[in-house]
Amino acid sequence: MSYPFYTEESPRFKVAEYLKKITAVLLIVWLFKGHLGLEPYNRYMVYAIIALIFAFELLNVGKWLGITISGIIFALAKAFLWTSLFLYFGGWLGMPADLHNLAGRAFAYAVVLAIAGLLIGKGKERNLDWKVEKKAYEFRGADFGDVRLKGSGKAYPVKFGGKRVGWVIDGDVEVEAETPIGTIRRALLSPVAVWGEVEVGKKTKADEGFVEEANRLINPDRLYRKVKKGSTAVDLGIVRVYEGEDFEYVKVPFVEVIETPHGEEVKIGPFRIRDGNPKKPEGMLTIRELRNGFQLTKVGDRLKIQTDEFSIEVDGNRVVYRSGNETLSLGEAVSLRSGDISVTVGKGRAKIRIEDVVISARDGVVKIRAGGRTHTIENEEAYRLVVRKAKEIVEEQSAGLIEGLGVDRARLTRRVKELLDELMNYVG
Numbered sequence: 001m002s003y004p005f006y007t008e009e010s011p012r013f014k015v016a017e018y019l020k021k022i023t024a025v026l027l028i029v030w031l032f033k034g035h036l037g038l039e040p041y042n043r044y045m046v047y048a049i050i051a052l053i054f055a056f057e058l059l060n061v062g063k064w065l066g067i068t069i070s071g072i073i074f075a076l077a078k079a080f081l082w083t084s085l086f087l088y089f090g091g092w093l094g095m096p097a098d099l100h101n102l103a104g105r106a107f108a109y110a111v112v113l114a115i116a117g118l119l120i121g122k123g124k125e126r127n128l129d130w131k132v133e134k135k136a137y138e139f140r141g142a143d144f145g146d147v148r149l150k151g152s153g154k155a156y157p158v159k160f161g162g163k164r165v166g167w168v169i170d171g172d173v174e175v176e177a178e179t180p181i182g183t184i185r186r187a188l189l190s191p192v193a194v195w196g197e198v199e200v201g202k203k204t205k206a207d208e209g210f211v212e213e214a215n216r217l218i219n220p221d222r223l224y225r226k227v228k229k230g231s232t233a234v235d236l237g238i239v240r241v242y243e244g245e246d247f248e249y250v251k252v253p254f255v256e257v258i259e260t261p262h263g264e265e266v267k268i269g270p271f272r273i274r275d276g277n278p279k280k281p282e283g284m285l286t287i288r289e290l291r292n293g294f295q296l297t298k299v300g301d302r303l304k305i306q307t308d309e310f311s312i313e314v315d316g317n318r319v320v321y322r323s324g325n326e327t328l329s330l331g332e333a334v335s336l337r338s339g340d341i342s343v344t345v346g347k348g349r350a351k352i353r354i355e356d357v358v359i360s361a362r363d364g365v366v367k368i369r370a371g372g373r374t375h376t377i378e379n380e381e382a383y384r385l386v387v388r389k390a391k392e393i394v395e396e397q398s399a400g401l402i403e404g405l406g407v408d409r410a411r412l413t414r415r416v417k418e419l420l421d422e423l424m425n426y427v428g
Contacts, residue, residue: 153173155200166236169190302315310323317330326339336407366378
């Protein structure tokens with residue numbers, strides 16, 4: 001499942017459609033509440049239906065971007081109109097009298113809000129965009145636990161509407177991230193956006209030219225025009241999407257969605273729908289170069305680093321590295337894949353495949369398939385040799401992959417040939 005960023009299929013619109021369907025089902029349940037023995041919950045069901053109407057109308061405002069004041073006002077007007085119709089006609093279907101009497105007031109709200117929306121729309125409409133302010137503060141680095149920003153420069157606040165949602169750093173900074181495969185370091189090119197809280201020093205002189213350029217570069221459509229399937233991590237302070245291995249997290253105004261192997265949870269305003277026991281992440285942090293493709297995103301104990309050349313995802317002790325057709329996975333099992341080459345090492349087993357040669361070891365037995373012939377070796381020493389050599393190959397190639405050098409096919413081929421020569425001593 002993938003979440004494109006700037007299309008009608010975005011998570012916000014998907015959730016809105018989901019809520020519409022829930023509202024329709026709840027309306028039918030409410031209609032037959034007497035037959036279903038739900039009469040005691042009549043009032044609560046009415047409240048829930050009204051809340052859902054407001055939720056899906058507000059979620060349908062504009063798109064991910066371009067949310068406007070008039071758009072929000074029209075959404076509220078539409079929600080009040082639907083509510084007034086529900087309250088009015090519900091009077092003949094068992095609606096509590098005091099709620100039925102509010103139908104006229106709800107309709108009046110709808111009319112007044114529609115007029116207000118029209119008046120604002122005719123004037124100069126103010127877009128609620130991300131804006132880098134012309135204010136600068138001293139920056140001396142930041143510590144986010146397993147992730148650190150080192151260096152110095154100036155930090156400029158980023159606001160959406162009147163709320164600060166992040167910072168843009170101008171200076172010489174380097175990001176460090178602790179992972180099970182070691183510390184990953186990268187010098188970042190200014191400007192650098194940080195979607196999270198940053199401690200800054202005293203106020204200093206702002207560079208208006210930098211602010212103008214940062215505002216141009218922070219345009220969300222430019223940053224997230226192309227979101228690759230399977231590597232989604234979008235963060236703009238108030239718009240947050242993370243899709244990783246067996247984990248999805250979406251947060252937009254009024255809505256938060258979490259999907260894990262342990263369960264799912266959808267939160268709409270004060271309402272919460274939960275299935276199972278999903279673990280909610282402790283916030284989301286993103287560090288991104290605005291000129292290049294580098295982005296680091298941390299969600300709870302999950303970490304994802306994306307560049308134009310490769311991506312690394314960390315989930316506890318599990319690490320997945322991808323670059324083109326090359327994949328390295330470290331966890332309970334270790335695997336390396338590159339085109340027609342694959343090396344896998346698990347608990348008590350190993351398998352090496354290169355072109356037409358396959359060497360596998362399991363339960364003290366080694367099988368070799370090469371040149372159209374198959375050999376079976378039932379020897380504990382040969383079995384341990386294959387497992388050990390497979391681990392060595394993965395370790396050797398991992399270092400080159402992490403450094404961006406890719407798989408060294410010549411060296412890997414040589415190591416496999418050496419292993420075959422040693423195994424031939426056990427054949428026959």
